[in-house]
Amino acid sequence: MEKLYVIKIGGNIVDNESALSSFLDSFAALSERKILVHGGGKVATRLAEELKLPQQLIDGRRITDAETLKVVTMVYAGLINKTIVAALQSKGANAIGLTGADGNAILAHKRNHATIDYGFAGDVDKVNAPMISGLLEQGLNIVFAPITHNNHGQLLNTNADTIAQELAKGLSEKYEVNLIYSFEKEGVLADASDETTVIRTIDPETYLSLKTANAIFAGMIPKLDNAFAALKSGVTKVIIGKAERLNDLINGNAGTTITDAA
Amino acid sequence: MEKLYVIKIGGNIVDNESALSSFLDSFAALSERKILVHGGGKVATRLAEELKLPQQLIDGRRITDAETLKVVTMVYAGLINKTIVAALQSKGANAIGLTGADGNAILAHKRNHATIDYGFAGDVDKVNAPMISGLLEQGLNIVFAPITHNNHGQLLNTNADTIAQELAKGLSEKYEVNLIYSFEKEGVLADASDETTVIRTIDPETYLSLKTANAIFAGMIPKLDNAFAALKSGVTKVIIGKAERLNDLINGNAGTTITDAA
Numbered sequence: 001m002e003k004l005y006v007i008k009i010g011g012n013i014v015d016n017e018s019a020l021s022s023f024l025d026s027f028a029a030l031s032e033r034k035i036l037v038h039g040g041g042k043v044a045t046r047l048a049e050e051l052k053l054p055q056q057l058i059d060g061r062r063i064t065d066a067e068t069l070k071v072v073t074m075v076y077a078g079l080i081n082k083t084i085v086a087a088l089q090s091k092g093a094n095a096i097g098l099t100g101a102d103g104n105a106i107l108a109h110k111r112n113h114a115t116i117d118y119g120f121a122g123d124v125d126k127v128n129a130p131m132i133s134g135l136l137e138q139g140l141n142i143v144f145a146p147i148t149h150n151n152h153g154q155l156l157n158t159n160a161d162t163i164a165q166e167l168a169k170g171l172s173e174k175y176e177v178n179l180i181y182s183f184e185k186e187g188v189l190a191d192a193s194d195e196t197t198v199i200r201t202i203d204p205e206t207y208l209s210l211k212t213a214n215a216i217f218a219g220m221i222p223k224l225d226n227a228f229a230a231l232k233s234g235v236t237k238v239i240i241g242k243a244e245r246l247n248d249l250i251n252g253n254a255g256t257t258i259t260d261a262a
Numbered sequence: 263m264e265k266l267y268v269i270k271i272g273g274n275i276v277d278n279e280s281a282l283s284s285f286l287d288s289f290a291a292l293s294e295r296k297i298l299v300h301g302g303g304k305v306a307t308r309l310a311e312e313l314k315l316p317q318q319l320i321d322g323r324r325i326t327d328a329e330t331l332k333v334v335t336m337v338y339a340g341l342i343n344k345t346i347v348a349a350l351q352s353k354g355a356n357a358i359g360l361t362g363a364d365g366n367a368i369l370a371h372k373r374n375h376a377t378i379d380y381g382f383a384g385d386v387d388k389v390n391a392p393m394i395s396g397l398l399e400q401g402l403n404i405v406f407a408p409i410t411h412n413n414h415g416q417l418l419n420t421n422a423d424t425i426a427q428e429l430a431k432g433l434s435e436k437y438e439v440n441l442i443y444s445f446e447k448e449g450v451l452a453d454a455s456d457e458t459t460v461i462r463t464i465d466p467e468t469y470l471s472l473k474t475a476n477a478i479f480a481g482m483i484p485k486l487d488n489a490f491a492a493l494k495s496g497v498t499k500v501i502i503g504k505a506e507r508l509n510d511l512i513n514g515n516a517g518t519t520i521t522d523a524a
Contacts (some may be wrong), residue, residue, distance in 0.1 A: 047336075073341050073344050073345075074309075074340040075336060077340040077343070078336040078337070078339040078341065079332055079336045079340065081339070082335055083335075083417065085361070085364055086363040086411040086417050089411060090414050091415075094365060094366055096360070097361075097363075099359075101344055101347045102347055102357070102358045102359050103356060104351055104356055131400070149351060151351055153351070153352035155344055
């Protein structure tokens with residue numbers, strides 16, 4: 001099978017011009033088929049502030065009322081997505097920016113939660129693998145903004161980590177998918193304050209013992225749960241690490257590799 | 263040759279929820295290959311006001327400084343483009359929203375004007391016909407936001423009428439292109455205040471006499487100049503008329519048809 005990289009970059013990278021540019025240089029230079037998924041929450045929060053729209057986040061998830069949906073659609077699908085696409089074009093990578101509504105790429109439904117009304121937040125139902133691989137086969141590098149739709153005309157704000165995971169899973173029948181969560185840290189750290197304490201490999205057994213010992217930063221747990229779920233669904237490899245070291249992450253010289261092997 | 267519709271909708275339609283929905287119903291129902299080009303200046307102007315960014319327009323062209331470029335990228339490529347794409351999905355048309363940066367669809371350069379600095383305004387150099395027809399052949403209906411790029415990482419604000427015209431010209435080697443400028447009026451009017459005075463056909467000779475007699479609203483002249491230029495470059499037909507009457511425009515039962523025949 002052909003190799004496909006699905007690479008998520010976190011909001012702190014999107015917000016840091018030099019880190020983003022350095023990451024995009026490495027991304028553009030990758031010769032394999034590839035998909036980039038970006039966040040952009042900090043930029044959205046700043047625009048919401050300028051527009052005097054109070055924002056509420058619960059466990060890092062944004063409560064998305066109608067006005068906030070407009071803000072995230074403008075920032076994620078407009079400003080950040082097109083800035084990245086234009087930057088990739090200038091670096092020689094033919095990129096195309098999409099939301100889940102485009103080409104019906106990612107279908108979702110409005111989150112239904114027992115106690116919290118998340119507003120226009122989407123949970124993913126289905127990835128349109130034939131359409132997406134059609135674009136990849138046309139030589140296009142896809143850049144996804146974390147916005148989906150419900151096929152009834154409603155756009156939905158959707159977690160970028162989840163989008164990366166669902167894309168990786170949905171495309172794993174056709175490609176050997178490497179899923180990379182890249183952000184501002186070197187990887188999963190044994191000591192959150194020390195970047196030299198990267199845990200190089202985590203398998204289900206070490207994960208359990210790390211969790212039991214409270215030796216993992218709480219913010220990493222959803223990422224790791226997602227990673228193991230992706231491996232179970234056919235994704236070949238999951239790597240977590242620093243965005244500016246993309247080549248080292250790919251070559252196994254940096255970051256944390258999540259493996260299914262016991 | 264296969265038929266292709268390139269349809270521009272004006273800012274007043276984008277801004278009118280019921281007119282837009284009615285137009286999108288007809289657009290979605292068209293069985294031929296099709297491209298929609300939208301503006302959205304009024305929405306951008308309102309956001310700029312909320313953000314206290316003074317806007318300057320010269321002959322309807324927006325002076326696009328760096329902050330205004332962010333606003334139009336957010337509004338055109340984000341909010342309006344994705345709202346239209348999601349609406350088309352709900353109406354059964356598989357749509358994909360693009361700017362000129364996506365897939366390197368439309369290459370432009372920063373406008374170089376002798377006396378006016380338009381800022382980040384783009385003039386079109388080249389339409390990527392193979393990429394665009396690749397998407398059309400995949401069964402996708404393309405929705406273009408009026409933003410282009412210069413292949414050096416710079417996004418550029420670009421007139422939507424011009425984008426429609428350049429797409430129509432650039433795709434006329436492969437398709438029999440019908441270019442439709444749809445807006446809030448019934449067509450080119452002999453009396454600008456009377457919607458029943460539509461001039462049904464304009465050829466170069468009648469155009470000259472209408473201009474000589476000052477019998478055309480000044481705002482229509484760039485549209486008509488563009489229309490004749492498009493016909494000269496291989497476009498089959500140009501029609502100007504009311505967005506909500508798309509079917510009548512296509513069937514020749516409404517609007518103004520511009521023809522090259524003397």
